[in-house]
Amino acid sequence: xxxxxxxxxxxxxxxxxxxxxxxxxxxxxxxxxxxxxxxxxxxxxxxxxxxxxxxxxxxxxxxxxxxxxxxxxxxxxxxxxxxxxxxxxxxxxxxxxxxxxxxxxxxxxxxxxxxxxxxxxxxxxxxxxxxxxxxxxxxxxxxxxxxxxxxxxxxxxxxxxxxxxxxxxxxxxxxxxxxxxxxxxxxxxxxxxxxxxxxxxxxxxxxxxxxxxxxxxxxxxxxxxxxxxxxxxxxxxxxxxxxxxxxxxxxxxxxxxxx
Amino acid sequence: xxxxxxxxxxxxxxxxxxxxxxxxxxxxxxxxxxxxxxxxxxxxxxxxxxxxxxxxxxxxxxxxxxxxxxxxxxxxxxxxxxxxxxxxxxxxxxxxxxxxxxxxxxxxxxxxxxxxxxxxxxxxxxxxxxxxxxxxxxxxxxxxxxxxxxxxxxxxxxxxxxxxxxxxxxxxxxxxxxxxxxxxxxxxxxxxxxxxxxxxxxxxxxxxxxxxxxxxxxxxxxxxxxxxxxxxxxxxxxxxxxxxxxxxxxxxxxxxxxxxxxxxxxxxxxxxxxxxxxxxxxxxxxxxxxxxxxxxxxxxxxxxxxxxxxxxxxxxxxxxxxxxxxxxxxxxxxxxxxxxxxxxxxxxxx
Numbered sequence: 089x090x091x092x093x094x095x096x097x098x099x100x101x102x103x104x105x106x107x108x109x110x111x112x113x114x115x116x117x118x119x120x121x122x123x124x125x126x127x128x129x130x131x132x133x134x135x136x137x138x139x140x141x142x143x144x145x146x147x148x149x150x151x152x153x154x155x156x157x158x159x160x161x162x163x164x165x166x167x168x169x170x171x172x173x174x175x176x177x178x179x180x181x182x183x184x185x186x187x188x189x190x191x192x193x194x195x196x197x198x199x200x201x202x203x204x205x206x207x208x209x210x211x212x213x214x215x216x217x218x219x220x221x222x223x224x225x226x227x228x229x230x231x232x233x234x235x236x237x238x239x240x241x242x243x244x245x246x247x248x249x250x251x252x253x254x255x256x257x258x259x260x261x262x263x264x265x266x267x268x269x270x271x272x273x274x275x276x277x278x279x280x281x282x283x284x285x286x287x288x289x290x291x292x293x294x295x296x297x298x299x300x301x302x303x304x305x306x307x308x309x310x311x312x313x314x315x316x317x318x319x320x321x322x323x324x325x326x327x328x329x330x331x332x333x334x335x336x337x338x339x340x341x342x343x344x345x346x347x
Numbered sequence: 348x349x350x351x352x353x354x355x356x357x358x359x360x361x362x363x364x365x366x367x368x369x370x371x372x373x374x375x376x377x378x379x380x381x382x383x384x385x386x387x388x389x390x391x392x393x394x395x396x397x398x399x400x401x402x403x404x405x406x407x408x409x410x411x412x413x414x415x416x417x418x419x420x421x422x423x424x425x426x427x428x429x430x431x432x433x434x435x436x437x438x439x440x441x442x443x444x445x446x447x448x449x450x451x452x453x454x455x456x457x458x459x460x461x462x463x464x465x466x467x468x469x470x471x472x473x474x475x476x477x478x479x480x481x482x483x484x485x486x487x488x489x490x491x492x493x494x495x496x497x498x499x500x501x502x503x504x505x506x507x508x509x510x511x512x513x514x515x516x517x518x519x520x521x522x523x524x525x526x527x528x529x530x531x532x533x534x535x536x537x538x539x540x541x542x543x544x545x546x547x548x549x550x551x552x553x554x555x556x557x558x559x560x561x562x563x564x565x566x567x568x569x570x571x572x573x574x575x576x577x578x579x580x581x582x583x584x585x586x587x588x589x590x591x592x593x594x595x596x597x598x599x600x601x602x603x604x605x606x607x608x609x610x611x612x613x614x615x616x617x618x619x620x621x622x623x624x625x626x627x628x629x630x631x632x633x634x635x636x637x638x639x640x641x642x643x644x645x646x647x648x649x650x651x652x653x654x655x656x657x658x659x660x661x662x663x664x665x666x667x668x669x670x671x672x673x674x675x676x677x678x679x680x681x682x683x684x685x686x687x688x689x690x691x692x693x694x695x696x697x
Contacts, residue, residue, distance in 0.1 A: 192482065223482070223494060227483045228492075230483055231482070259476075262620065265558050267558050271557075313521050322514070322652075334676070
């Protein structure tokens with residue numbers, strides 16, 4: 089308790105970044121035989137979460153943050169994902185270990201407890217996880233904390249002490265909102281380009297601390313509300329048709345009444 | 348009596364719904380208990396057609412459909428919504444604070460609607476607004492929201508794409524309230540014109556000190572919205588520069604269509620972000636999709652694979668997009684585009 093208190097008192101500006109271990113974005117996934125999910129494949133840090141980690145580390149480099157704490161919720165191997173974030177420049181990690189696949193409501197509840205423990209001035213999350221494509225967790229955390237939210241962020245401006253200007257990518261283009269701190273921000277593709285981690289950083293990361301706890305330690309009882317009834321492949325799209333030249337293309341379009 | 352007569356009625360009603368669903372009818376479910384609130388997407392002057400798709404999705408769940416319009420000087424939108432088939436009520440607040448929709452301002456209004464009316468389902472089109480606002484609202488109600496629904500199986504079971512649409516998950520919700528965003532391209536648009544809904548103003552406290560809207564940079568275009576266009580011409584990295592997109596615009600104008608882009612083109616600064624089609628950009632399903640200089644990354648295909656006819660033009664014959672294209676033309680886009688545009692324009696003249 090004293091260490092936590094000390095941590096809060098000395099927190100300066102702390103940024104909490106949530107990262108998820110998900111199937112690598114380059115993988116062509118396949119639905120498994122019993123239609124309950126997809127076949128195992130190479131796992132990586134969710135690409136949007138890499139962008140969130142990068143933003144936190146950049147903030148530290150620009151003296152806009154004093155400490156970057158990374159949290160991940162999931163099975164044992166999530167610690168590898170946290171190590172990657174530490175190699176990118178985060179200071180310490182928190183692994184909330186649980187074997188189940190969680191939906192955003194439960195993830196947000198766990199994150200809420202971590203936030204209450206760590207008192208960050210800013211939470212950075214990726215816009216969406218590329219496995220379940222929910223795009224909900226950041227918004228839900230903000231709702232639970234009653235903090236403002238800046239979603240789909242492509243630019244952050246910490247000009248004020250107590251506020252942040254967030255430029256967001258929306259349907260019609262860009263919009264800028266001003267949020268009071270603390271707030272939750274979800275990171276979109278063009279916020280930054282995540283750095284590669286070189287061997288020296290990877291070696292340094294091995295010495296950085298990772299705290300392993302469970303949802304029970306945080307006082308969260310997981311209550312899944314969605315049951316996955318089945319997972320199926322989408323209707324197959326036949327393709328591969330070729331035309332030899334523009335004239336043939338036009339006649340094909342004509343046959344469909346499109347030209 | 349071991350069974351009371353009411354439970355017999357409910358079981359018969361749900362048997363009827365199951366039969367109707369099995370027969371693939373798009374009919375109302377006989378569930379008297381369901382009550383939907385649809386969140387309208389609009390620009391204060393006109394209703395965004397994606398709202399009509401959300402209303403259709405709602406009609407698969409219930410006959411009791413209300414629509415919420417939050418806006419500023421939005422009377423036209425209120426009138427438009429009240430004429431949509433199947434809508435019984437339009438709730439609205441016309442307030443300067445709702446000129447742009449901040450989730451910190453909107454969520455309390457949704458919560459108020461819920462505490463007063465006890466809706467069983469909330470639906471919104473999966474636009475930037477819907478995606479921004481609904482999960483926050485769901486957290487306030489301790490509900491797990493369901494986003495980007497492409498099929499309504501029943502009042503508690505929905506299908507949604509995962510892994511960039513390479514798998515479809517059927518999920519069943521045990522929450523008492525379902526909070527759902529729908530993928531507009533997956534549902535027909537409800538008809539306008541013959542509805543005559545009640546309209547009622549709602550009183551809501553709009554003050555909040557968490558967020559302020561500052562400014563926007565919107566693309567101005569005479570062309571249709573990507574989500575509404577019948578024809579889309581998309582350019583990828585192969586277009587090499589933003590200036591070259593003018594060639595795509597010329598082609599789009601022949602069809603009266605819209606111009607889209609891949610993430611690569613936006614990242615390289617060729618075009619603004621509102622043109623991005625893909626897993627995390629816009630999802631489109633036009634009659635005709637012509638992709639030029641687009642390799643066909645998994646994430647781009649996620650945003651356009653439901654297009655009726657797909658044409659791919661690329662000088663790389665190994666480009667993955669050819670595998671799902673109905674008509675692929677291997678060749679140099681900068682030679683093909685002018686020829687295609689010229690010949691189509693000539694035909695149009697005739």
